[in-house]
Amino acid sequence: MFKRIPSVFWIVLLWWTAYALIFAIQVVWMGEQQGRPISWQEALQFSFGGWMTWVPLSLALYWLVKRHPIERGRSLRSISILMASALAVVLLRAAYVYLTNPVFAWYGDQPLPGFGSVLTTAFINGFMLAWLVIGIAHAMVFYQRSHERGQKVAELETSLTRTQLEALRAQLNPHFLFNALNSVAEMVHRDAELADRMLVSLAALLRDSLSPEQDQLRPLREELALVEHYLMIEKIRLSERLQVVWDIRPDCLEVPIPALILQPLVENAIVHGIARRRSPGILRVRGRFRDDRLSLEVENSIASGNTIASGTGIGLQSTRSRLQLLYGDHACLVLERTEAGDHLVRLDIPATSAARSNASVSRESAE
Incomplete structure (x- = not known):
């Protein structure tokens, strides 16, 4: 019931209650100083009887200020209304004193x-x-407006960010789908059974990646399951030319990461690296903590003569854009060449302490 009462009511009530109490203390003290002691009951009755009438009057003035604030473009009209309101308050106060004098004796013995x-x-x-x-009512009204305006701006920014992220995902999914369907089309003429298995994996992959209810963030283990679907398709297509090595720390599996952030990196590693080799290539996927960050690495063998990609493909562009939208400057995507000559993409994103704590608990439970 009390939650439905506006907060301004409680502010006004507490303010005038405190003021009346302080005034009552002053009345008692002044009575003692002047040699005319006044009981606390009389002081409280006199003080509260006078000052608490300002509670409804203050609320009425606040209501008027909220509807007719003094601001550019309407100041003259608002000042006129508030001036009349202040005079009305004076008139009401005078009538109250005049009518309640027999009860409170505002003029004492006179x-x-x-x-x-x-x-x-x-x-x-x-x-x-x-x-x-x-x-004071103007200050409260303008503060409330500023607060509400800030909330609306934050909501609009969140909505815009989500729209931009969805647009980036929509750009990425057709890119992946085109490559995957090409792989299936090639396999149909060579091995129908393997092509059927590829289609089953592709269906599972698309059901996951194209779900309209998918959150922007999800645990790393779910993203890895998506990558495994994709790698199953590529393993069938490339056969022994693709060897996958997983090196994911168990305490990383529950850390939330952007959905569809790892799959395009793996896809780039295969399309621009391993698929161009004639001999078998190794794809390594690593995950571990580096201080307060989750570090994900995708390392792949490359064909002789290949150089590090510039990072301007659709997949990498979308990944960088999504990281910027979600984390600002707190995340990074780095392309490197390892000492062995392999291509390495490292993705560092913030890992909250809560996520790390939950991951540790999950690991201890499993053990």
Whole structure:
């Protein structure tokens, strides 16, 4: 029930409650100093009876400020409305004092003056206070607007990033599909049974990679399963020319990584490296932690005379763009030549402490 009450109500209530308590303390202290002791009950009744009326008045002024703030293009109209509101507050305060004097004895032992005198006193004491409330209300309204504007900007940026990522995935999937179907087409004329196995693997691969409900991030183990589907197709096509060596640390398997981030690197390694060799080639896939980063490496043998790719292909371009969108400058994609002359692509992405902790727990449970 209390969650439905606006936070501004609690702010106003707490503010005037604290103010009334402080005023009551001052009344008691001044009474003692002047030799006219006042009981706490009388002081609290007098203080709360006077100041707590500002709770509904402050809320009303806040409501008016929210609808008629003083800002460029409408300042004259807003000032007029708020000026009239401040005068209305003075009038209401004067009427309240005049009508409740028999209960609270606002003027002590002195007789209640005429309403004009009460109104003058209310104007002196309340007009500037009303404008102080109006000023604070403006600060609250403008802060709330700024906060809401920041939230909307963040939501728009998130939406834009997701749209861009989906566009990059849509660009990548046809590229892979074209290469995979070419492999199946070549095999149909050579070995129908193997072609059938390739189609089964391709169906499983596409069902995973093209799912519209796929998240942008998923555990490394799921990405490796996708890569295994792809490698099964390529192993059938290349036969003994493709040898795969896995070197994935178990504590890395639960770390979230971008979906479809590893498969294009493996595909590039095969298409531009191993597939161009006449002799067997080795594809090594490694995964391990380097400080607070997950490091994934794809190393492949290359044909003699080949140089390191420039990294301008669709797969590598999409990978770099997705890393920039997801991690900014906290991730990198590096192309290197190893001492043995092989081609190496290293992907370093942030690994959160929570992900590493979960991975460690999973490994301990398995052991």
